[in-house]
Amino acid sequence: MTDSPSMQELMRRRRRARFVGRRDELADFRANFTTAPEDERRRFLFNIHGDAGVGKTLLAEQFQRLAREEMGALTARVDEKPEGLVATLESMVRQLAPKGAAKHFDKALASYQQQLRDAQAAAGPIEEGPSTGGKLVAGMGLAVAQSLPVVGPLASAVSTEQVSQAAHRVGTAINERAHAVDPVPPGPAEALTPPFVALLHRLAGEVPWLALFFDTYERTEPFLGKWLLELVEGRYGDLPSNLVLTVAGQRRLPPGDWSSCLEAMAYVPLLPFTEEEAERLLGRRDPQLGPFPPPRH
Structure with a gap:
């Protein structure tokens, strides 16, 4: 057994190294960490949205890397893999707190x-x-x-x-059978979100920033949509001011539903790459990596 990186890690490194475009989006996300919470320009929620294949997941990954490596944030990211709110909350907790640290x-x-x-x-x-x-x-x-x-x-x-x-x-x-059994159990939001928020507050006092990322939101919205809005609106308790949320999906969060959060939200629409960016992505003009090597026959 060696300490060398795995094939998957090497692939992720190469993908990050080949990341092109989206400089403005990364700059805005980075600048947000240097803006005081009381400043009206400060955003607490970023909504990456765009058609399938334009790079939403990759940008969310870059946001997470920036928050963690440059800003010292404690981060967690979930996509459609956890099935339901319970699994989503559990996945985030396991990423944020070591085993046994979220009693x-x-x-x-x-x-x-x-x-x-x-x-x-x-x-x-x-x-x-x-x-x-x-x-x-x-x-x-x-x-x-x-x-x-x-x-x-x-x-x-x-x-x-x-x-x-x-x-x-x-x-x-x-x-x-109500006469013979306990009352209907509470839903997962009511049962698990308050202790989750309490954990966020505890961790917020230990690190400069907290950053949560919700990817492929078009698939998780059926069970996360109402909960996420209520979380941001404070139904389960106030959230720490050094928390930043990022939601990435094909559709933007509806302004009507999210009207109470619009002044604290940044929409990040992603358009297809420009011709120059597409060429760089294909390795045609990348001065460091050059073109892809020709296939061997």
């Missing part, structure tokens, strides 16, 4: 998961079947259903509608 959050997570197991035991397994219709019962939203053990074809959670139907059936079963 309050870990305790809340264990309690929440036990409540879900108790609710599932009371309701029985969720099986495929016709929807009973109607609204989801209070507290049994999409993200809760995603956390429940599911059997049969629903196990893949292939659509929001199927998961919503499952949540309704579980909630109905629990309500029918």
Whole structure:
């Protein structure tokens, strides 16, 4: 076993070295860290948006590298891999705090998961079947259903509608047995966000900056959208002033929904590369790297 970097790390280094364009976006993001929180020019939320393939993920990665390596920020980045709000929060906590250093959050997570197991035991397994219709019962939203053990074809959670139907059936079963079981468990946002915010405050006192990145937001918005807006608006408690959020997705955050945050938000629209940038990306004019080597036959 050697200490040499892995193939994937070498590939990431080369990709960073070949990063072209977006100088203005990087400069604006860097300058934001030198602006006092009280200054009206200071932005707490960056929204990278643009068509597929224009480099949103790469720019988000560059933002994260800049925040971590140049500004000394403690960072966490999530994309569509974590399935649901619970997994997203857990992933960020594991990136921000070493194992065992987020005891309050870990305790809340264990309690929440036990409540879900108790609710599932009371309701029985969720099986495929016709929807009973109607609204989801209070507290049994999409993200809760995603956390429940599911059997049969629903196990893949292939659509929001199927998961919503499952949540309704579980909630109905629990309500029918309310005289024999505990109340419906709270949703993941109510159960886990307050200890998450408390962790952010503790860490904010230990580092110059905190930076959270939410990538491929067009895929995670169904379970993160409402939560993220409420987080920024302060529903789960005030956030530290040295926290910077970045959301990257194909669509920009709707100004109507985010009206309360517009004065603290920077939209970062990404357009396709210019011809010069595209040529540099292909290695045609890069003075340091030169063109790609010809293929060997």
